Amino acid sequence: MPLATQDQNRLDQLHRRLKEQTEMFLGYPVAKDFDCRALARFLELPLNNLGDPFAPSTYQVDSREFEREVVTFAAQLLRAENDSWWGYVTNGGSEGNLYGLYLARELFPQAMVYFSQATHYSVSKNLHLLGMRHIMIRAQQSGEIDYEDLRETLRIHRDKVPIMFANIGTTMTEGKDDIGKIRTIFQELAISQSYIHSDAALCGFIAPFLNPRPAFDFADGADSISISGHKFIGSPIPCGIVLARKRHVERIARSIAYIGNLDTTITGSRNGLTPLILWTAIKRLGEEGFRLRVAQSLTVTEYACDQLQKIGVNAWRNPNAITVVFPSPSSQVRKKWQLAAAEGVAHLLVLPNVTSVQIDNFVADVANDMGRS
């Protein structure tokens, strides 16, 4: 049965509206320069990457071979040792964080979770879901965790294994916790058991190309890492990659083995299209392409920050960040450019598709706005 004309029209209108909205779009960390034309035909098929991408499955209409290549690329980029890791393509960064925290809870059921006050609210939601005890630590103005507060708080709770939820790019200012410094604190306090999860939703595919390279990945001591697929990489469908040390995942597999199934993913039926989207991005760009993408974003970010400062806006950014932070403009400007604001502060995110022309237009709007007020 075909769609009725009025329904077809509504889809057409939606598509037009969304195309317009996508043009005016600087406030979210979402790249828009993906090209999925080669993948539209997969919408004819009941693709389903059921269960563990590394385990055999009777369901054959899958893209798990491509999914394995995606997570392998990410594992190499994030310096996981060969054969020491496991991972899958998730429905987004939150699921990856839930997975990392779940692993940590299975390993250390009596542990205490620490995270900074600049952490995304979804993490508190996840911790509530998992029933995990947690303490919020002060953040510096940059969004990076306050190491002194962390040290003093850990000192008081030395009887509990610490689970560190580290932000590798906070939502508001792109502050990055340094897991090297965090491990040093653990050592100084003679803490022998711990777990570190890196929430690298935005920066998972940025940080490996920065100089100095932030301390956030497996070689730096992370036990699990979550990355968003629809942020820096770019995907029309929210998705992500979660990676974890294989020995932790094997432990969780044992703890649920009584269920009679070794599916250690959070969901059962899984999207088979998003692994193809990420695979296409990775094949198109390669490691060198991502390096260029990062360099380009950083150049335009610096330009945006400079231009805002030139018109008298108190704009700033963290070193090597693609987020520019500034006092919130009027609600009209925020609405037009879809800027989220909190506590009088707004930010713009200079993903690789953002051009200096867009920045000029935006800065002109802010200047007009200042003239009016």
Added chain:
Amino acid sequence: MPLATQDQNRLDQLHRRLKEQTEMFLGYPVAKDFDCRALARFLELPLNNLGDPFAPSTYQVDSREFEREVVTFAAQLLRAENDSWWGYVTNGGSEGNLYGLYLARELFPQAMVYFSQATHYSVSKNLHLLGMRHIMIRAQQSGEIDYEDLRETLRIHRDKVPIMFANIGTTMTEGKDDIGKIRTIFQELAISQSYIHSDAALCGFIAPFLNPRPAFDFADGADSISISGHKFIGSPIPCGIVLARKRHVERIARSIAYIGNLDTTITGSRNGLTPLILWTAIKRLGEEGFRLRVAQSLTVTEYACDQLQKIGVNAWRNPNAITVVFPSPSSQVRKKWQLAAAEGVAHLLVLPNVTSVQIDNFVADVANDMGRS
């Protein structure tokens, strides 16, 4: 940057293989007769139905208006009272079950969860994740819960609020728990507080059209219901619908209000394409279309069961089920038709796209197989 030729070829090969695999496909509850051609263009856009579909959002590249229509259609079909329900489009049936159980835990933290041994393994996984106490109840051969075992077990644990996880179509035999009978048991035992979640992954859009109508929905006393979108409705991307009584969701919203955000979904960033896929299916079919779809499936299911019996296979099905159960054929036949088997039993699922010609081919393979052995 375009894809290299060898990468393009790999996608072409994958597409060809999946198309073939999709033809030979009777063992999973996945309809294949969707038509998403009108939606391929949305793969150009960074669609994201961030957060609660009923709450305002600054992220405008969304399809939340269409999502609200999808969940409203489902709420009416499942006899929720006007303005008394809430819901959203999930990434699949499992997420809906996790959501229902999470709501139940927030309402009754000390409760005991009951579910039959015919329940899908993902439910144990969810309960483990949520840290909820639970007892597995015997199932009848049909897959329906053993009410006597349930009654006796409830009697022993009358000090704890019961949370009933009801299967409205088990994975293996499509057995349906009768929540009317379950409520009667609660009443007989003078249990005044309880929670019932209906897992209607396969049957959510089938059961409303059956005669007699199974007792499973809001009018029958369910507190939350989860439905898969990629099963009977049909979607190339795993998805689902979860609905719950609004007063329960408001309660959960209060319990996480300290987070400073009223997003009560499990995930944050959410797929904006799957609501459009479900919307298109609902607009194309309407309630009358789904009724026909159910009738057609039942006719072909009866035919499949008859034909298997005619060649001497001990096939059977539950009343009004689209699942035919029979002793497992050889692994060649299972592999060819992608049949899952457990404990010597296999099943085929007669979704609306399955034709009597396919059934004839399948039955011929089984007959050949029997001749050889």
